Amino acid sequence: MKKRVFCLLTSLVFISCSKKVSSIEPATDExxxxxxxxxxxxxxxxAPQLEWQNGKLEMFVHFGxxxxxxxxxxxxxxxxxxxxxxxxxxxxxxTVAKNAGFKYLILTAKHHDGFCLWPSRYTEHSVKNSPYKDxxxxxxxxxxxxxxxxxxxxxxxxxxxxxxxxxYGTAAYDTYYSNQLAELLTDYGEISxxxxxxxxxxxxxxxxxxxxWPLYYSTIRHCQPNALIASLGPDIRWIGNEDxxxxxxxxxxxxxxxPEYSVNGLDVWWPSQCDVSIRPGWFYHASQDAEVKTTDQxxxxxxxxxxxxxxxLLNVPPNTQGLLSEIDVQRLQEWxxxxxxxxxHDLFSQSIIQASNTRHDVADYPPENCIDHNPMTxxxxxxxxxxxxxxxxxxxxxxxxxIQLEEAIEYGQRISTFVVYANQNDGWVKIAExxxxxxxxxxxxxxxxxxxxxxxxTGSLAAPALSTIAGYSMTQR
Numbered sequence: 001m002k003k004r005v006f007c008l009l010t011s012l013v014f015i016s017c018s019k020k021v022s023s024i025e026p027a028t029d030e031x032x033x034x035x036x037x038x039x040x041x042x043x044x045x046x047a048p049q050l051e052w053q054n055g056k057l058e059m060f061v062h063f064g065x066x067x068x069x070x071x072x073x074x075x076x077x078x079x080x081x082x083x084x085x086x087x088x089x090x091x092x093x094x095t096v097a098k099n100a101g102f103k104y105l106i107l108t109a110k111h112h113d114g115f116c117l118w119p120s121r122y123t124e125h126s127v128k129n130s131p132y133k134d135x136x137x138x139x140x141x142x143x144x145x146x147x148x149x150x151x152x153x154x155x156x157x158x159x160x161x162x163x164x165x166x167x168y169g170t171a172a173y174d175t176y177y178s179n180q181l182a183e184l185l186t187d188y189g190e191i192s193x194x195x196x197x198x199x200x201x202x203x204x205x206x207x208x209x210x211x212x213w214p215l216y217y218s219t220i221r222h223c224q225p226n227a228l229i230a231s232l233g234p235d236i237r238w239i240g241n242e243d244x245x246x247x248x249x250x251x252x253x254x255x256x257x258x259p260e261y262s263v264n265g266l267d268v269w270w271p272s273q274c275d276v277s278i279r280p281g282w283f284y285h286a287s288q289d290a291e292v293k294t295t296d297q298x299x300x301x302x303x304x305x306x307x308x309x310x311x312x313l314l315n316v317p318p319n320t321q322g323l324l325s326e327i328d329v330q331r332l333q334e335w336x337x338x339x340x341x342x343x344x345h346d347l348f349s350q351s352i353i354q355a356s357n358t359r360h361d362v363a364d365y366p367p368e369n370c371i372d373h374n375p376m377t378x379x380x381x382x383x384x385x386x387x388x389x390x391x392x393x394x395x396x397x398x399x400x401x402x403i404q405l406e407e408a409i410e411y412g413q414r415i416s417t418f419v420v421y422a423n424q425n426d427g428w429v430k431i432a433e434x435x436x437x438x439x440x441x442x443x444x445x446x447x448x449x450x451x452x453x454x455x456x457x458t459g460s461l462a463a464p465a466l467s468t469i470a471g472y473s474m475t476q477r
Contacts (some may be wrong), residue, residue, distance in 0.1 A: 002142040010095075016104040016298055020213075028093075028323070028377075034342060034374070034376035034377055035117045036362055036363040038359070038365075038380060038463075038465065039383065039411070039462070040410075040411045041411060041412025041413070041461060041462045042265060042412060042414055043267055043268050043269040043412070044269055044410060044411060045255050045269045045273075045334070045409060045410065046235075046269070047226075048192070048226050048227075048228055049146070049235060049236075049269060049271060050385050050410055052104070052192075052193070052228055052236070052271075052311065053252075053311065053409065054269055054375070054439070055103030055153075055311065056103070056306050056311055056312065056439075056440065057100075057101050057102045057103055057311070057312055057314070058102060058103065058104035058106060058155075058193075058273075058311060058312065058313045058314070059093075059097045059100075059104070059105045059106070059313075059314060059315075059316055060106050060108075060157075060195075060275060060277075060282075060313050060314060060315035060316070061093060061105060061106065061107050061108065061143075061316065061317065061318065062108050062111070062277075062282040062283045062284075062315055062317045063089070063107065063108060063117070063139070063190070063283075063284075063317060063318045064083070064108055064111050064113070064115055064117060064190070064283070065078045065080075065082065065083055065111070065113050065115040066113065067283050067284050067317070067318065067319070067320055068082045068083055068084070068320055069082060070285055070286075070381070071283070071451050072282060072283055072371050073111075073112050074111070074112065074115070074163065075113065075163050075189075076112075076113045076114045076162070076163030076164030077175070078113060078115065080115065080125060080126065080127070080129040080130045081130060081131060082128070082130075083115065083127065083130040083131075083132060084130060084131040084132055085132060085318070085320065085321055085322040086120070086320075086321055086410065087322055087323055087324025088132070088139070088142070088318075088321070088322025088323070089322060089323055090142040090143045090145070090146035091149075091150070092141065092323055092324060093146065093318065093324055094147055094150035094152055095150065096316075096329050096332060097150075097152055098150055098151065098152055099332075099333070099336065100332040100333065100335070100336040101339070102152065102314075102319075103152060103153060104152065104153045104154075104193060105143070105152050106155040106156065106157055106193060106195050106313065107139075107140065107143050107154070107156055107157065108157045108159075109140050109156045109157060109158050110157075110159050110180070111157075112161045112162070112163055112199055112201075113163055113164060114162040114163055114164030114165055115164070116180070117138075117139035117140050118135060118138050118140035118183070118184065118187075118188075119138055119181060120180055121179075121183065122176055122179050122180055122183070123164070125164045125165075126224050128341045140188055144188040144191075148189060148190075152187050153190075153192035153193070153320055154188075154189075154190070154192060155191060155192050155194065155227075155228075156184050156191060156193060156195065156202050157195040157196075157197075157337060158177075158180060158181060158194070158196070159197065159199065160196060160197070160198075160199070160211050160216070161200050161201055162176075162177070162416065163201060168201070168204075168209065169202070169203015169205070169209040170203065170204055170209075170354075171212075173203075174211070174212040174215055174216075176217065178212075178216060178219045180192070180220075181216060181219045181220060181223070182210070182219055182223055185219070185220060185223035185224045186223055189220075190224070190226075191224045192227060192228065193225050193228045193229075193230050194214075194220050194224075194229050194230065194233070195228065195229070195230045195231055196216065196231055196233055197231055197232060198211075204322060205437070210229040213232065215235065217229060217234070226419055229424045230273060231273070231275075233258075233259050234256075234258035234268065235270075236270075236271060236272075236311075237270045237271065237273065237318065238255065238272070239273060239274045239275075239305075241274075242275055242276060243274075243276055244274045244275065244276030244279075244304070244305050244314070245274060245276075245301070245304045245305065246272060246305045246308030246309065246310035247272075247308060248308065248434070248435065249435040250309040250310060250436050250438060251309075251413060251436055251438070252269055252270065252271040252272070252309065252310050252413050252438055252439070253265065253267050253268070253302070253412075253413055254268065254270040255267060256268040256270070271309075271310070271311070271438075272309070272310040272311075273310060273311045273312075273313050273440070274301075274305035274310045274311070274312050274313065275313040275314075276301060276312075276313075276314060276315065277314075277315035277316075277317070278292055278293050278298070278314060278315060278316050278317075278331065278332075279292055279293070279315075279317065279328075281317075282315055282317065283317050284318060284320070284325070286319070289325065289327055292327050292328055292331050293331065293336050294301050294331070295331060295334045295338060298314075298331065298335040299335060299338060299339070301314075302335075302339065303442050306440055306442075307309060307404075307441060307442030308437030308440060308441065309436055309437065309439050309440065310320075316328050318333070318450075327401075334425070337344040341475075342402070342472055342474055342475065343472065344473065345472065345473070346373070346399055346470045346471065347366025347373070347394060347470075347471040347472060347473065348371045348392050348394065348453075348469060348470055348471045349371060349373070349397050350394075350395075351392045351393055351394045351395065352393040352395070353367045353370065353371055353382075353390060353391070353392050353393070353469075354367060354390070354393075355367040355379060355388055355389070355390045355391075356388045356389040356390075357381040357385045357388045358379065358380075359381055359382050359383070359463065360380070365378060365379050365380045366392055367379045369467070370390065370466050370469040370472070371392070371468075371469060375406070375468065376467075377467065378465050378466060379410035379465070379466050379467075380408075380463050380465040380466075381463045382466060383462075383463055384461065386459070386460040386461070386462065386463060387456075387457055387459065387460065387464055387465065388456075389455070389457070390454065390457075390466075390469065391452060391453070391454045391456045392452065392453045392454075392455075392469065393451065394452065394453075395451060395452075396451055397449045397450060397451045397471050398449070398450070398451070398471075399447050399448070399449050400443055400447065400448060400449075400450065400471045400472065401444065401445055401446065401448070401472075401473060401474050402443070402445075402449040402472040402474040402476065403420055403432065403442070403443045403445075403453070403455075403469070403470070403471050403472075404440065404443075404468060404469070404470040404471075404472070405418070405437045405440075405441045405443070405455070405468065405469060406437070406439060406440050406441070406466065406467050406468035407439070407464075407465060407466060407467065408465040408466070409438060411460075412442075413436065413437075413438050413461075414460045414462050414463070414465060415436065415437045415457055415459070415460050415461075415464050415466075416436065417433075417435055417457075417458045417459035418433065418434055418435075418437070418455060418456060418457045418458060418459075419432075419455075419456045419458060420433065420443060420453065420454070420455055421453070421454040421456065422448045422450040422452070423450050423452035423453075423454070424448075424450060428454060429448075431445050431446075431448055432444075437466075442469075447469050447473070453471060455469060
């Protein structure tokens with residue numbers, strides 16, 4: 001990805017946004033912890049970034065012309081009359097998403113074929129020329145309303161690549177694209193996330209187009225100052241694969257490719273997102289009904305995305321009726337039920353917990369905060385102490401094979417290395433180790449029977465601050 005330089009909105013772009021900001025600054029930071037504040041390790045998340053990371057799960061919904069042509073990438077010549085979801089129900093999507101634990105829903109308002117799921121003023125290649133509701137339908141409106149009514153945050157995907165529009169690859173197209181962004185970000189209430197990708201075709205003259213990213217970012221910030229810009233943008237970083245797999249060492253702090261957003265010109269809070277589809281393709285294809293990911297596959301993805309300090313963006317594509325298919329819904333239910341059943345029984349809940357160091361100067365931050373199931377409280381050490389041991393005494397031997405750690409990331413990401421031990425025959429035996437923790441870190445290992453667990457933090461950029469230490473007996477899947 002190329003480094004981009006910020007520029008102000010050009011006078012060519014028509015914008016009628018009700019919200020206005022004077023610059024492209026990120027949202028104001030906000031401390032939400034119930035514990036008294038401690039010094040922050042900069043960079044740290046903005047309030048929208050923190051809320052997003054706490055959400056953990058997002059549903060991607062690829063729906064559009066490709067659903068009806070049985071393609072993954074349309075070429076822009078498709079007849080709008082092909083688009084006709086006869087039983088479309090946005091409330092079904094939202095109900096399924098909410099029941100499976102998703103906090104955000106991202107809709108493909110326009111994919112590479114250029115067909116728009118809303119009646120855009122800037123093109124005829126949209127639902128207004130389809131049979132859906134006799135050309136009076138608006139898929140974006142129905143989904144945004146359903147998300148708002150259902151208590152899920154709504155986001156949009158708007159492909160910069162448009163294989164239908166004749167101006168693609170020119171400055172005129174940048175104006176066209178920004179105008180469409182402004183439509184979506186003005187007419188549909190709060191938009192929590194805007195998802196941009198770097199897919200591109202050949203523009204006029206046979207050259208790869210140079211998208212005007214700064215203009216796009218400015219349009220988004222101008223219309224929706226608190227919307228997070230994802231994938232290709234300064235707020236949320238694409239993990240680098242489409243398998244839903246995070247990195248073993250995952251820092252939310254990264255060197256900036258967007259220097260105008262950084263604290264020191266180099267580093268920014270830029271958390272990662274793992275995207276993957278529940279099916280082999282991103283759009284619905286009946287031929288793939290037997291290839292929906294198994295519960296085991298979805299659980300593995302969860303532990304290697306959410307469990308590695310990343311959010312999971314799982315694509316679930318509606319069928320030609322406009323509904324999420326029964327097999328997809330069933331798989332999501334099985335996945336969510338297994339997670340719910342596992343996480344309902346924290347083996348550390350009634351334990352005695354002690355730490356080798358605890359901070360008491362500005363307030364008390366006891367280790368009990370790690371097992372109180374309150375994400376708003378945390379344990380931390382004295383300011384200058386960057387290594388510490390925490391011992392959890394369960395009172396009697398229990399079988400354990402999964403441990404969860406969570407940092408109080410509103411104060412920055414701190415822990416760089418740690419080791420987990422189990423007490424065996426009055427001695428400590430290493431059962432797991434890792435590098436970064438961040439928002440959430442899951443450690444899986446062979447079952448061990450023990451009455452005591454020790455988490456040893458061996459490296460930290462500042463005094464470690466843990467909000468959660470939990471232990472589970474993960475059943476066979």
